[in-house]
Amino acid sequence: MSKFRLYLEENNRSPLKQLWREFRRQHSAMTGLILFISFFVISLLAPFVTPHDPYLQVDELLLLPPSWSAAGLVQYPFGTDDLGRDLLSRMIKGTSYTFGFALITVAGALLMGLLLGALAGMSKGVKSSIFNHILDLALTIPSLLLAIIIVAIIGPGLMNTTWAIMLALLPQFVHGIRNAIDEELKQDYVVAYRLDGANDWHVFSRLILPNIWEKLTIMATMAISTAILDIAALGFLGFGAQAPLSEWGAMISDSLDLIYLAPSSVAIPGLLIFTAVLSVNLVGDGLKTAILKRRQS
């Protein structure tokens, strides 16, 4: 629907700029973006910004309460765990495991999905139909079950579960990209470009890719939130990050037996996971709205 405009001004800004303008207007999305960027920066700089060594065990300071309680120390804002390791440093370090690995997982799945989705979308007939059916199978296996199978075959570990999550995310990427390409191929400008003598590669790189990147971004943000939740859940179950690694989900399961003594050591990592996922979802939702509004204007 086109809106009524008082002045006939031409709106010739680049799509990216228009998108940013619509995005900036949403306060919740901006909050999400700021949180997202800070998580991203922390996960990159984690080794340099921890106030203490996250693996250093201080025998004199076991189970120190957070600094806001009377017995806490200001040098240890969130207190220490049962081995005397600083919880704040562990949480900062954990950002690169939970948040950083989620980004890597999604980037990997997106690249593979783009490749396979493009192959599926550009091909026709039996090849594409067989491909689709295999994907249907992959879509039906629950991600946790897939992770269990992979852990059973190659053993537990953060990297191994990353593969599992990548595999679990892949089918929805391929499906989404394939459908997006299908939709694009029906457009008249694709036919016109083909009549000009463009081959498949030209059509894909010059027309399809620029037109589906918005959908790709939305898919990717949705996938990041799933990936964070999955990494944390697998860490919590003990399949993912192993003992000394301070992945947030693993930290929750570590301090689960201390829940009476130190409830904050369960509450804070959970809150971090929640905030990280929320920031991603806010950005995704904001992008969706902004894209919709840009298309309408």
Add this chain to the structure above:
Amino acid sequence: MTRYLLRRLFLMAFVFLALSLLAFSLSYLFPGDIVQNLSGLRQIDDSQRQQLISYYQLDHNILQQYLAFLTRIAHGDWGQSFASQQPLLQEIQLLLPATLELASYALLLSFVIGIPLGIVAAFKPDSFVGKSISAIAMVGYSLPIFWWGLLLIMFFSLALGLLPSAGRIGVLYEIPHSSGFMLYDILLADIDYRSEALYNALQHLLLPTIVLATFPTTVMISFVRDAMLNVWEQNYIKTARAKGLNRGQVLYRHGLRNALLPVIRQIGLQFSTLITLAMLTEVIFSWPGIGRWLIDSIYQRNYPAIQAGLLVISTMVITINMLTEILHAFFNPLARRG
């Protein structure tokens, strides 16, 4: 419709073939002795090993081994569990109803709450109510389920002592096993403490159901909201309004029917996520279902159990996927094409 059904059935056969191939290859991929992985027996002496090798046709080529595997699965010989040395199929039959019970109540709850809230949120998307519903949906969508479950246990079970934190029913009540669905069994059972048992079982059910329903409910809210907003923009809605129907009539006759149609399909798509979440919920609430059993299996390196769990859960998810697709096509002729 017949053509559509045939095509779907063919597709389903293909998917099951691929699934059986995957499950078959697992016993070779898992670490350890292949005969042990196939049979689930811990101690195997030499004469027994010879017998098992010929039974599993391990001395023949891979195709015959696969055919033997299919025959065994069809005859219900799924091997034994490493942990309990019981037949796997029997164990699964005891565990599956618990999971299905929990998942179906959670799904039901997500419909009952999610659909009306989604419609309300779509009706006035920019009002305070609409915005707060969307905000709640966003928060629920972002909650890590295991942490959310722990929080509820900490609050309702540990701090307030109102609700039990583990299991399906108190140990005081003995319910004769008939179907495996707890509430149904209690109602069916001939016992004089039926109402107390029912109350106790409902108390046990409440927290896990809420935890498991959180994610599907929020998905349902945003899905119904988006679908409603989309339908509300369509020309046939304007036509209906122009004809003089009032808002309620338009909503019921044209809005809801079109907006809720994709919801059927959404159930099938969300079911695999629901199973993942159910597995986590079962671990947190010590719910004796198939999810917790599978996660225990990996701690115990119980490979035959993982293979059987894959077969059962995937079959369930595929079947439900297909059923919802067919239902969707049944109600929506447009979906039968393509």
